[in-house]
Amino acid sequence: MIPAKVIFTFVPADKSACLYYNMGLIAALPEIDKQKNSVFVMHEKSEKLIPLHKHTKGQLSYVEGGIAYITIDYRTYVVPARHYFWIPQGMEHILRIGYSATVLRSLYFYAQEDGVNPFYGKLGIYPASELLIQMINYTERWDGRHVSNKDENFEFLVALKNILPQLNNKALPIILPTTDNEQMQKIIRYLEKNMGERLTLKSVSSRFNISERSMSRLFQSTIQLSFLQFLKTIRMVKAIEMILKTQKPISDIAYEVGYFTISSFSDAFQEFTQSRPTDFRRK
Numbered sequence: 001m002i003p004a005k006v007i008f009t010f011v012p013a014d015k016s017a018c019l020y021y022n023m024g025l026i027a028a029l030p031e032i033d034k035q036k037n038s039v040f041v042m043h044e045k046s047e048k049l050i051p052l053h054k055h056t057k058g059q060l061s062y063v064e065g066g067i068a069y070i071t072i073d074y075r076t077y078v079v080p081a082r083h084y085f086w087i088p089q090g091m092e093h094i095l096r097i098g099y100s101a102t103v104l105r106s107l108y109f110y111a112q113e114d115g116v117n118p119f120y121g122k123l124g125i126y127p128a129s130e131l132l133i134q135m136i137n138y139t140e141r142w143d144g145r146h147v148s149n150k151d152e153n154f155e156f157l158v159a160l161k162n163i164l165p166q167l168n169n170k171a172l173p174i175i176l177p178t179t180d181n182e183q184m185q186k187i188i189r190y191l192e193k194n195m196g197e198r199l200t201l202k203s204v205s206s207r208f209n210i211s212e213r214s215m216s217r218l219f220q221s222t223i224q225l226s227f228l229q230f231l232k233t234i235r236m237v238k239a240i241e242m243i244l245k246t247q248k249p250i251s252d253i254a255y256e257v258g259y260f261t262i263s264s265f266s267d268a269f270q271e272f273t274q275s276r277p278t279d280f281r282r283k
Contacts, residue, residue: 016123026050028148032057032108038146038187039157040108041139057108058120059087060164062128062136066102067244077125079090080240080273084132085125086164089114105136109161119165127274132167135160174272176237177223184222195235195258201227238270243281250277
């Protein structure tokens with residue numbers, strides 16, 4: 001997991017759009033808000049941490065190949081390949097692109113009239129349709145620059161933003177809570193390191209010399225999840241990473257994250273991603 005808070009100071013530079021095209025998203029952060037009524041476009045292939053920041057525009061980003069992580073208020077949201085996310089204007093967040101093969105295609109939209117639909121006011125992570133993927137890919141022609149109503153085909157970007165609430169996609173609920181509680185941090189590290197074992201509330205409580213009741217209360221009070229919910233979540237996140245980053249057989253991945261039958265792993269995976277593991281790898 002990535003830290004909930006990172007201190008970083010951005011120093012704006014008076015450079016051309018070419019600079020942002022060459023240096024990527026971190027260099028472009030000061031540029032995003034410079035034109036209130038535009039759409040700023042940035043397509044980037046990388047593996048990096050983009051520290052705590054916010055912008056006055058809404059962010060639409062499509063994850064192409066690989067995986068990304070968004071941290072907001074002690075919660076890390078997992079964004080697998082072929083999913084997109086929307087971050088509302090003004091929401092502080094950390095963005096980590098976790099795999100070098102990941103292409104992040106981002107559009108930062110003017111925020112006028114965002115109040116007309118609840119979609120634009122909340123964080124959401126969704127599977128991308130073929131139509132949306134093709135539309136986002138088309139915007140690469142504007143990579144590294146602002147596009148406004150003075151530019152040809154600006155209406156295309158307006159239409160792209162307007163269809164987002166109409167896609168009727170169910171949000172993907174893969175969330176990794178974080179905490180400042182030192183005891184809980186030790187337990188989380190232990191679970192992440194040993195997730196392939198037969199972990200139970202009883203065995204982990206014994207390992208840390210506390211009662212099962214106290215362990216349950218600790219989970220609920222610090223991360224608002226039960227022991228079993230959290231364990232299933234970290235197992236699914238690790239499985240997603242391995243499916244996207246390796247060519248290991250699905251059976252091996254299931255075993256490494258603590259599942260001892262393919263069927264139980266596949267059912268749990270579909271519950272989290274709305275996709276079977278084999279289908280997810282083909283995406």
